[in-house]
Amino acid sequence: MWNFNLLAATRTVEAAMPFMLYRLAVCLGTAVASLLAALAGAGTLIAFASFSAKPGGMANVGAALGLGAFAFIVHCYRASLFFNIQAGHLALLAELARGAKLPQGKAQIELAKQKAGQVFASPAIFQDIGETARQVLQALPARYCPFLDRLANRQAATVLGYLAGKLMQTSAQALLALSFRDGQANPWQAVRDGLLAQARHFDLLSKNRFYLLAFEYLGLAAAYLAMLYPVDSAVALLPVDVGVWRYAFALIFAWSLKASFLEPIATTALAGLYFDLAERGDGEAEALETYSEAFRKISRKAA
Numbered sequence: 001m002w003n004f005n006l007l008a009a010t011r012t013v014e015a016a017m018p019f020m021l022y023r024l025a026v027c028l029g030t031a032v033a034s035l036l037a038a039l040a041g042a043g044t045l046i047a048f049a050s051f052s053a054k055p056g057g058m059a060n061v062g063a064a065l066g067l068g069a070f071a072f073i074v075h076c077y078r079a080s081l082f083f084n085i086q087a088g089h090l091a092l093l094a095e096l097a098r099g100a101k102l103p104q105g106k107a108q109i110e111l112a113k114q115k116a117g118q119v120f121a122s123p124a125i126f127q128d129i130g131e132t133a134r135q136v137l138q139a140l141p142a143r144y145c146p147f148l149d150r151l152a153n154r155q156a157a158t159v160l161g162y163l164a165g166k167l168m169q170t171s172a173q174a175l176l177a178l179s180f181r182d183g184q185a186n187p188w189q190a191v192r193d194g195l196l197a198q199a200r201h202f203d204l205l206s207k208n209r210f211y212l213l214a215f216e217y218l219g220l221a222a223a224y225l226a227m228l229y230p231v232d233s234a235v236a237l238l239p240v241d242v243g244v245w246r247y248a249f250a251l252i253f254a255w256s257l258k259a260s261f262l263e264p265i266a267t268t269a270l271a272g273l274y275f276d277l278a279e280r281g282d283g284e285a286e287a288l289e290t291y292s293e294a295f296r297k298i299s300r301k302a303a
Contacts, residue, residue, distance in 0.1 A: 001211075002207070002208050002211045003204060003208055003273060004208055004211075004212070004269035004270065004272060004273060005269065005272070006215065006265065006269055008269075008272075009265050009266075009268040009269035009272065010265050012093065012096050012268050013261070013264050013265050013268055015096055015102060016089070016092045016093075016096070016102060016108065016112075018104060018105050018106070018108040018109060019088060019089065019092055019108050019109055019112050020260065020261065020264065022085070022109045023085040023089065023259075023260050023264070024256075024257075024260040024261070026081075026082070026084075026085050027085075027256040027257075027259045027260045028253075028256050028260070030074065030081075030256065031252050031253050031255070031256040033070065034067060034070050034071070034074075034252055035249055035252065037066040037067055037069065037070035038063040038064075038066045038067040038070075038245065038248075038249075039063070039066070040066050041062040041063050041064070041065045041066020041067065041069070042058075042059040042060070042062040042063040042066065043062070044062055044066070045058040045059065045061055045062030045065070046058055046059055046062065060243070060245075063242075063245060067248075078127075079123040079124055079126065079127035080123045083116065083120075083123035083126055083127075084112070084113050084116065086126070086173065087116035087119070087120055087123075087126050087176075088109070088112030088113055088115070088116045089112070089264055089267070090116075090173070090176055090177040090179070090180055090267075090271070091111075091112050091115035091116045091119070091180050092108070092111070092112050092115070093177055093180070093267075093268055093271055094115075094177060094180030094181050095111075095115070095180075097181070097271075097272070097275055115180065119179050119180055119187055120179070120187060125187075126176075129176065129179075129187055129188060129191055130172050130173075130176060132191075132294050132297055132298055133172045133175055133176070133191050133194075133195065133294075133298070134169040134172045135292070135294035136195050136288070136292050136294045136295045136298070137165065137168040137169045137171060137172060137175075137195070137198065138162075138165035138166070138168065138169055139165065139291065139292050139294070140165070140168055140198060140199065140202060141161050141164035141165050141168060142161045142165075143287070143291065144199060144202040144203075145161070145164055145202070145206075147160075148160060148161050148164075164206075167206075167209065167210065167213070168198075168206065168209070170209065170213060171198070171205065171209050171270060173263075173267050174266075174267045174268075174270035174271040174273075174274055175191060175194040175195070175198070175271075175274055176191065176194075177267070177271035177274065177275070178190040178191065178193060178194045178271075178274055178275070178278055179191065181275060181278075186301075186302060188298055188301035188302040189302040190278075191298060191302075192285075192295075192298050192299060192302045193278045194274050194278050195288065195295060195298065196278075196284050196285060196288070197274060197277040197278040199284040199287070199288060200277070200284055201277050204273075204277075205270075205273060205274075205277070208269075208270060208273060209270060212266040212269060212270055213266070215262070215265075215266060216258060216262045216263060216266050219258060219262040220254055220255065220258045220262065223253075223254035223257045223258060223262075224250055224251055224254040226254070227250040227251075227253045227254045227257075228246075228247075228250045231246050231249050231250040231253065232246055235249070285299065
């Protein structure tokens with residue numbers, strides 16, 4: 001049915017629990033900051049509209065603007081903000097895969113940062129490699145998914161191919177774990193090996209990614225339901241009724257829990273498959289280079 005061991009992946013994440021708590025602090029801090037941004041936006045517009053008949057009516061607009069502005073800032077600086085928790089987790093994952101014993105406490109966090117910095121000279125390089133790999137993954141279903149070729153409606157095939165590509169893009173983090181395998185000197189070469197493995201074992205890796213996404217989002221749904229009560233209790237202390245925003249806040253905090261624990265478990269499980277399947281070899285390289293400019297860029301950087 002699936003080819004990964006979710007229990008083993010969970011145990012691997014538990015072995016890096018000090019770092020996972022650091023990751024949780026970053027994710028929860030981002031969630032709290034988004035909540036404050038929404039409240040600040042609502043309060044600002046209420047103040048500006050204080051002379052109108054219904055100043056409270058601008059609260060929803062202000063909250064949306066505040067949250068939107070915060071999301072834009074996070075998006076612009078995401079490479080620097082999340083480099084340590086993303087690349088650091090992959091570095092520890094590779095260390096554990098080699099059988100290394102991790103230090104405990106703050107030393108583990110420092111080790112993760114150090115290993116991440118050794119492979120990726122800057123967060124911008126990590127982001128560049130990840131974005132380029134996602135472009136290749138987006139293009140793979142059009143070539144390696146036979147179901148799309150059998151569809152008579154080409155417009156439907158294009159839409160389904162696009163959606164399948166978006167699903168494939170979620171494998172990029174696990175694929176980047178290869179950059180830390182066996183002390184790879186060139187992360188572009190490691191990602192190239194992973195993309196070739198993705199092409200050779202497209203059906204197997206796609207199926208397993210689908211199961212892991214189901215695990216992540218079922219967990220997100222459970223976390224969302226669990227967060228509704230504490231969020232309701234917190235917003236009841238506010239001087240205004242936040243209305244449907246309580247559901248948005250519950251989703252934001254549930255998403256932070258997903259990013260803190262569920263995503264690392266899924267990434268660890270999928271990375272284990274990449275470690276087993278990725279090997280040097282150009283069996284699919286010529287085909288990928290024919291129709292993917294992004295893969296040609298990776299090949300040039302890997303040379």
